[in-house]
Amino acid sequence: xxxxxxxxxxxxxxxxxxxxxxxxxPEGNYEKNVGFHEEPERVILQQAWDLFQxxxxxxxxxxxxxxxxxxxxxxxxxxxxxxxLSMMAGIxxxxxxxxLKPSFFRxxxxxxxxxxxxALNITVEQLxxxx
Amino acid sequence: xxxxxxxxxxxHRQAGHCESGATSNLFNFYGYDxxxxxxxxxxxxxxxxxIPFLKLQFAPMISFRNFPNTVFHRSMKHLGVxxxxxxxxxxxxxxxDALDRNLEKGIPTGCQVGCYNLTFFPPEYRMHYNxxxxxxxxxxxxxxxxxxxxxxxxxxxxWEDLARVRFAKGAFAPKGKMYxxxxxxxxxxxxxxxxxxxxxxxxxxxxxxxxxxxxxxxHAMARDLKRWPGRYGNEKTSFYLGQILRMAEDFxxxxxxxxxxxxxxxxxxxNLFINDExxxxxxxxxxxxxxxxxxxxxxxxxxKNRSKPEEDYGMLSDILHExxxxxxxxxxxxxxxxx
Numbered sequence: 001x002x003x004x005x006x007x008x009x010x011x012x013x014x015x016x017x018x019x020x021x022x023x024x025x026p027e028g029n030y031e032k033n034v035g036f037h038e039e040p041e042r043v044i045l046q047q048a049w050d051l052f053q054x055x056x057x058x059x060x061x062x063x064x065x066x067x068x069x070x071x072x073x074x075x076x077x078x079x080x081x082x083x084x085l086s087m088m089a090g091i092x093x094x095x096x097x098x099x100l101k102p103s104f105f106r107x108x109x110x111x112x113x114x115x116x117x118x119a120l121n122i123t124v125e126q127l128x129x130x131x
Numbered sequence: 132x133x134x135x136x137x138x139x140x141x142x143h144r145q146a147g148h149c150e151s152g153a154t155s156n157l158f159n160f161y162g163y164d165x166x167x168x169x170x171x172x173x174x175x176x177x178x179x180x181x182i183p184f185l186k187l188q189f190a191p192m193i194s195f196r197n198f199p200n201t202v203f204h205r206s207m208k209h210l211g212v213x214x215x216x217x218x219x220x221x222x223x224x225x226x227x228d229a230l231d232r233n234l235e236k237g238i239p240t241g242c243q244v245g246c247y248n249l250t251f252f253p254p255e256y257r258m259h260y261n262x263x264x265x266x267x268x269x270x271x272x273x274x275x276x277x278x279x280x281x282x283x284x285x286x287x288x289x290w291e292d293l294a295r296v297r298f299a300k301g302a303f304a305p306k307g308k309m310y311x312x313x314x315x316x317x318x319x320x321x322x323x324x325x326x327x328x329x330x331x332x333x334x335x336x337x338x339x340x341x342x343x344x345x346x347x348x349x350h351a352m353a354r355d356l357k358r359w360p361g362r363y364g365n366e367k368t369s370f371y372l373g374q375i376l377r378m379a380e381d382f383x384x385x386x387x388x389x390x391x392x393x394x395x396x397x398x399x400x401x402n403l404f405i406n407d408e409x410x411x412x413x414x415x416x417x418x419x420x421x422x423x424x425x426x427x428x429x430x431x432x433x434x435k436n437r438s439k440p441e442e443d444y445g446m447l448s449d450i451l452h453e454x455x456x457x458x459x460x461x462x463x464x465x466x467x468x469x470x
Contacts, residue, residue, distance in 0.1 A: 017253045018283060020145045022391035024417035030168075030395040034145060034283070040431030041380045044373040045255060047434050048188070051370060078247070081189065084259055088300040119300065121248075 069105030073130045089119035138269035143278040143285045150202045150264040152280030172396030173328040174202030181348040190374035195388035199262040209324040213313040219306035223294040226307030239268040243308040245299025251286040261303045325400045326470045337462045346459040353451035390420035419457045
């Protein structure tokens with residue numbers, strides 16, 4: 001079942017890794033094969049990645065038009081939701097929700113900024129604007 | 132910190148599932164041949180839960196496996212092996228020092244890590260998922276040699292990277308959890324272990340009186356799948372369906388949400404004890420797993436909007452109900468087997 005590693009993915013970094021997959025054949029034996037995933041799995045993965053890309057782009061537009069704080073963009077970029085981010089940074093959930101709004105983001109304490117920057121693996125200066 | 136070079140004589144074998152693969156490789160290091168399906172079955176890794184009110188990556192949480200570290204802990208307990216688990220450390224430094232001490236003693240050590248910051252992973256694997264397992268089997272200065280059963284070859288990580296993934300934050304945070312085998316005495320006695328493993332799995336899958344766990348959970352999911360299009364609209368339903376399939380097929384399940392691995396376990400133990408009923412159950416499990424595969428094929432067509440008109444969510448829901456019934460029959464059969 002060796003096939004082309006990459007027929008569905010739009011980004012060619014994806015789908016390079018071969019996995020061990022089990023099969024049950026009609027003769028009643030279990031087989032192990034090392035190979036690439038078949039098309040259905042790639043389709044559903046691509047679906048998820050399309051959604052993530054869309055969310056990131058939406059967040060970027062929102063930040064540029066001033067409806068949300070840059071934190072939203074970096075949160076979506078790291079595939080997290082507010083709950084995840086709150087756990088990663090160690091900041092209360094309701095505070096994270098407020099920091100996603102520009103007006104609250106502007107008055108954020110330096111301590112929180114540092115926490116976010118560390119959790120998202122960027123610098124504090126980067127956190128203040130989107131590229 | 133000792134700067135010498137330690138690389139243990141550890142064989143890396145690729146496996147379908149990270150934790151049972153790690154367990155089986157650890158057994159192999161001590162000279163006992165325990166295959167991956169055997170470790171998975173004895174360690175009672177099979178499970179099903181559907182939790183619609185918790186969201187994982189923006190879709191309902193569906194799990195086909197047991198909680199992290201169950202496979203290692205239970206397989207050691209059932210086989211009567213002297214093993215140790217340290218659940219948490221206070222600081223990364225402390226945990227890395229404990230790891231170094233283990234390596235100096237010549238013990239390969241398993242660690243629970245988060246996927247998001249693992250540098251050697253391909254980008255599509257790097258989600259916020261904190262229940263991944265790998266085995267550290269050597270170090271050179273700042274570099275650690277890692278055996279990750281999802282990858283084909285052993286990998287290396289630096290001290291900082293390893294400390295970061297071992298202390299990943301978020302749901303089910305690993306907190307530096309690590310585990311290893313102290314020593315094994317004499318022959319392993321498989322018969323009682325297999326019996327205990329099967330009993331526990333049967334209990335988990337059909338005897339828990341809660342409607343979202345086990346075979347009942349599959350039926351609950353099937354009922355909800357029919358309601359999703361009316362409630363959330365087509366786009367979201369398609370994404371939710373995609374989530375079911377992703378949990379079942381991608382990232383180290385061995386295919387069909389671990390059902391193939393469990394079937395292989397039943398087959399292997401049936402051959403080991405020459406028990407026809409176990410072989411029959413293995414056959415039933417294989418057919419169920421093939422049915423899961425069919426579900427994936429049709430579901431993926433649905434996600435791509437390429438499905439035929441009769442393959443709508445109603446039909447997928449019917450297939451899930453059928454799978455639920457098939458699985459329940461397997462467990463009822465296993466329940467009656469006397470080993």
